[in-house]
Amino acid sequence: MKELERRSLSIARPVGPAAATAGPVILFTAGGVRFAVAADEVQEVRGGDERTTIRKLKGPEIIDFALQVGLGEGILERLLVLKPGDCALAVTDVERMASIPKVVSLPGLFRGVERQWYRGLLLLENEVVPLVRTEYWRKAFAADTLQGTVHG
Amino acid sequence: MLLTLYREQFMDNTTRFVTFPLGEQRYALDSTQVIELLMPAPVYSFPHTMSSLEGVLVRRGKVIPVCDLREAFGHGPERSFYVVAQCNYLGRREVVAIPVTGDCQLVQGIRGESSGAVEFVNAVLHTGGRAYPLLDIDQIVARCIQPATVVAREAMR
Numbered sequence: 001m002k003e004l005e006r007r008s009l010s011i012a013r014p015v016g017p018a019a020a021t022a023g024p025v026i027l028f029t030a031g032g033v034r035f036a037v038a039a040d041e042v043q044e045v046r047g048g049d050e051r052t053t054i055r056k057l058k059g060p061e062i063i064d065f066a067l068q069v070g071l072g073e074g075i076l077e078r079l080l081v082l083k084p085g086d087c088a089l090a091v092t093d094v095e096r097m098a099s100i101p102k103v104v105s106l107p108g109l110f111r112g113v114e115r116q117w118y119r120g121l122l123l124l125e126n127e128v129v130p131l132v133r134t135e136y137w138r139k140a141f142a143a144d145t146l147q148g149t150v151h152g
Numbered sequence: 153m154l155l156t157l158y159r160e161q162f163m164d165n166t167t168r169f170v171t172f173p174l175g176e177q178r179y180a181l182d183s184t185q186v187i188e189l190l191m192p193a194p195v196y197s198f199p200h201t202m203s204s205l206e207g208v209l210v211r212r213g214k215v216i217p218v219c220d221l222r223e224a225f226g227h228g229p230e231r232s233f234y235v236v237a238q239c240n241y242l243g244r245r246e247v248v249a250i251p252v253t254g255d256c257q258l259v260q261g262i263r264g265e266s267s268g269a270v271e272f273v274n275a276v277l278h279t280g281g282r283a284y285p286l287l288d289i290d291q292i293v294a295r296c297i298q299p300a301t302v303v304a305r306e307a308m309r
Contacts, residue, residue, distance in 0.1 A: 031199075033198060033199065069199035070199050070201075071199055102213075104213075104214070104215050107208065107215055107216070107217045107246065107247070108241060108242075108244055108246045109202065109205060109217045109219075109241060109246050109248060109293070109297055110200055110202055110205065110217065111202070111242070111299060112200060112201030112202050112299030112300065113201055113299070114199070114200040114201055114202070117199075118198075121198075121208070121215055123210060123213065123215075126194075127196065128196035128198065128207075128208055128210060128215065129198075130198045130199075
């Protein structure tokens, strides 16, 4: 009986908070900087055959991602169409999908609009990659309140 | 007995300070605010809007923002260490890494009144016959790290 009680206590013991997980992400570059977006928030990736006409595409509203985060007008060769398909990030390249185990919160000293741009930071082997908060970009684009920046 | 002596001699943080150069002058911080000193390490940068923040260091799976104070304290030689310090920022305890431009020393000394109102300095440290301005890290962070107010750029449509 005592043994059973001890076991149940052991099982019931609370565990520490789990690290936030990103799940599969798509790594892309814009303005020479690498970013990530959760794969399950992307509807489709449109390819290079549309590169010359990306700015004139019909369909989803297009955000020049590099321009909006202050990296200057980007080379737009790929489109990341965000779910449900009404908005797309125009980026330079889509590199690969990856499974990232942990998302680190943006440190509290970053308290500008970047807190809305990013869900957090992914720690790769030799790199820190911002994870894009897609809901901000979709809403901001709809409200026409996108802001640029100068640092970083 | 030895442990007690050790505590009395070395653990009395109220009189211990870290001194380091920033720009052309040497400053001090209360050692209770200093978490660690780091050798130069890669600073990972990404787009953001905060003035004086140049990116983050990664230390034991945590990210530490790096605050470049050259604009406030002037340029010096190449950075030699990062002083990782804790500060209060908008009512929350935060950690910041400050690049310094020379050797860091752990000293014991006496905190004295500052002779006048000097920006970012809240007292003077007297140690070894010398005096060093004692930095107010909370004030530095509050004044130097500010979100930029940039005119919205028109979205590409």
